Amino acid sequence: MTSNVQTREKLLTKKEISALNWRSLLGACSCNYERLTHKPFCFMVGPCLKKIYGDDKEAFSEALQRHLVWYNTTPQVYSWFGGLMVALEEQNKTDPDFDVQTINSVKAALMGPMSGIFDSIFLSCFRIIGASIGISMMLEGQAIGMLIYALVYNIPALVCRFYGGHIGYEMGTDLLTRLQKSGLMNIILEGASILGLMVVGGMCYNTVRVNLAYTYGVEGAMTSLQSVIDGIFPGLLKLAVIFLFLNLRKKRVNTTVLVFGTLIVVVVLTLLGIM
Amino acid sequence: MSHLTQAILLGLLGGYCHFDWWIGCPYLNRPIILAPLAGAIMGDFQTGLYLGAILESYFLGNVVIGGYQAPDAGVSSILATAFTISAGLDTNAALLLAVPIAVITTSLQDILWALYSFSSKIADKYAEEGNDKGVYLVMFLEGIGNILLKFLIVFLAWMYGSETVVALVNKIPEPIMNGMANAGGVLPAIGMAILISMIMNKNNAPYFFLGFILVAFFNMPTIGIAVLGMIIIYLRFDLGSIAQSLRTGDVATAVAGAEEDEDDF
Numbered sequence: 181m182t183s184n185v186q187t188r189e190k191l192l193t194k195k196e197i198s199a200l201n202w203r204s205l206l207g208a209c210s211c212n213y214e215r216l217t218h219k220p221f222c223f224m225v226g227p228c229l230k231k232i233y234g235d236d237k238e239a240f241s242e243a244l245q246r247h248l249v250w251y252n253t254t255p256q257v258y259s260w261f262g263g264l265m266v267a268l269e270e271q272n273k274t275d276p277d278f279d280v281q282t283i284n285s286v287k288a289a290l291m292g293p294m295s296g297i298f299d300s301i302f303l304s305c306f307r308i309i310g311a312s313i314g315i316s317m318m319l320e321g322q323a324i325g326m327l328i329y330a331l332v333y334n335i336p337a338l339v340c341r342f343y344g345g346h347i348g349y350e351m352g353t354d355l356l357t358r359l360q361k362s363g364l365m366n367i368i369l370e371g372a373s374i375l376g377l378m379v380v381g382g383m384c385y386n387t388v389r390v391n392l393a394y395t396y397g398v399e400g401a402m403t404s405l406q407s408v409i410d411g412i413f414p415g416l417l418k419l420a421v422i423f424l425f426l427n428l429r430k431k432r433v434n435t436t437v438l439v440f441g442t443l444i445v446v447v448v449l450t451l452l453g454i455m
Numbered sequence: 456m457s458h459l460t461q462a463i464l465l466g467l468l469g470g471y472c473h474f475d476w477w478i479g480c481p482y483l484n485r486p487i488i489l490a491p492l493a494g495a496i497m498g499d500f501q502t503g504l505y506l507g508a509i510l511e512s513y514f515l516g517n518v519v520i521g522g523y524q525a526p527d528a529g530v531s532s533i534l535a536t537a538f539t540i541s542a543g544l545d546t547n548a549a550l551l552l553a554v555p556i557a558v559i560t561t562s563l564q565d566i567l568w569a570l571y572s573f574s575s576k577i578a579d580k581y582a583e584e585g586n587d588k589g590v591y592l593v594m595f596l597e598g599i600g601n602i603l604l605k606f607l608i609v610f611l612a613w614m615y616g617s618e619t620v621v622a623l624v625n626k627i628p629e630p631i632m633n634g635m636a637n638a639g640g641v642l643p644a645i646g647m648a649i650l651i652s653m654i655m656n657k658n659n660a661p662y663f664f665l666g667f668i669l670v671a672f673f674n675m676p677t678i679g680i681a682v683l684g685m686i687i688i689y690l691r692f693d694l695g696s697i698a699q700s701l702r703t704g705d706v707a708t709a710v711a712g713a714e715e716d717e718d719d720f
Contacts, residue, residue, distance in 0.1 A: 208476035210597035212571035219578055219594035226587045241585030248575075248582055248590070255480035304654050307482060311515055312677045314487050318508035321501055325508070326488055334481050341479060367692045374662045374691075375684040377654050381666025382680045384647045387512035389547075389640030415671040421641060425648035435526075438645050439554045446641055447634030455637050 204259035254298035263348025469609030472529035486510035486532035493536040516649030526557035542624040547639030
């Protein structure tokens with residue numbers, strides 16, 4: 181199936197794939213729990229399907245229905261996915277031996293891995309780096325942090341989106357299977373997680389504030405417990421609190437419960453003069 | 456600025472929270488952008504900036520992944536900012552307003568999305584008839600409905616809720632207020648924990664501590680951490696030799712080689 185993708189007869193021009201890239205911008209404009217962003221996906225590939233099936237009304241309507249199935253991936257690779265799908269649709273039209281079932285099984289099979297890899301690149305890496313730089317500037321009152329956040333996330337995202345359709349259409353499933361087989365996919369995944377996690381580590385120190393008000397010693401020579409702890413390991417209390425929450429989350433404690441539990445505990449500690 | 460004008464402007468920011476999904480999800484519907492803008496509408500941009508930073512650090516792990524709808528960070532940050540500024544609430548306590556608003560907003564959207572399962576049937580019918588325009592029409596109408604929902608939540612909450620919230624906040628005694636401000640400082644730890652649990656596994660856990668230590672002990676800025684991270688990735692996966700083999704076209708062996716090297720550690 182993949183081998184003849186490269187030498188295939190092309191029914192779509194660069195212009196139509198560019199239009200697909202643009203239409204992918206609306207990728208999440210309508211959503212429901214039953215099939216998530218299925219309609220925007222259909223909207224994205226619609227004109228290409230029309231071109232492929234031409235006057236064959238029945239085939240066109242079948243294709244429309246094929247692309248109204250459950251769909252959800254990282255928004256930035258919608259266009260890539262769209263390019264991939266129209267390449268398969270085109271094959272369906274030109275190759276009489278092509279099994280039409282393949283289209284949706286490829287879609288279903290690739291959705292998970294594609295989301296996994298690109299969520300970790302965009303959401304857990306670029307977005308985190310951008311937000312982390314932005315947050316630390318904004319805490320100091322610098323408005324440019326907003327702009328930096330927007331750019332760090334969106335420049336790679338837009339590049340990916342506007343090349344995506346072409347990559348998907350030209351390479352078909354070939355590139356993805358090659359990436360997966362070669363193990364490069366894993367390297368990208370692990371690399372993105374390392375980068376994201378390092379930045380999160382730094383951000384934990386910058387954004388979490390745990391200050392003990394408790395002091396001890398004789399009048400005039402009071403020592404604050406906080407300064408003693410910070411002298412040994414700066415931010416040790418922050419780490420402790422974060423890992424406490426991490427543990428509670430592992431035990432599936434609801435986040436809203438965590439928030440209000442924290443509120444009560446901290447208010448009590450404050451009233452007791454400990455925090 | 457009149458109360459109504461404020462309500463409309465804040466409502467438009469609320470509507471943007473969904474409109475963001477019409478323009479390629481640039482993720483500008485986040486507290487980091489919306490709180491400063493809401494602050495500007497309330498006439499206090501600087502407080503908005505600070506609120507944007509702390510709200511974002513709580514909501515950073517709250518993203519839509521794999522169809523799971525996280526509590527709505529955008530709408531809640533707009534309202535929390537507006538309420539905080541108008542009530543003169545301690546900025547650190549703003550999070551305590553934002554969290555319940557986020558949960559309520561998402562529940563309202565849940566209802567709308569459940570209804571959209573029915574309108575999808577109409578779109579299915581259009582698809583059967585080969586009427587692509589009909590499918591798109593349903594999509595646009597649903598999208599507009601979602602924008603309207605978020606506009607209305609913010610507009611109505613500000614129009615009719617602000618006095619109540621301000622009055623309630625002003626009734627809180629000061630010692631409790633101090634406690635709430637302290638709690639506001641601890642809450643980002645929950646956001647961070649969510650984020651960490653999304654990314655961390657057995658193999659990469661040390662990198663979290665590395666990032667933490669670099670800031671705690673050496674006060675390194677984020678850009679420095681990111682660059683250091685890239686250097687580590689380069690060395691760890693031996694990207695130099697992979698790049699070389701990519702040029703000669705032999706990817707599989709290069710990666711296999713790099714992975715063997717890893718096992719030697």
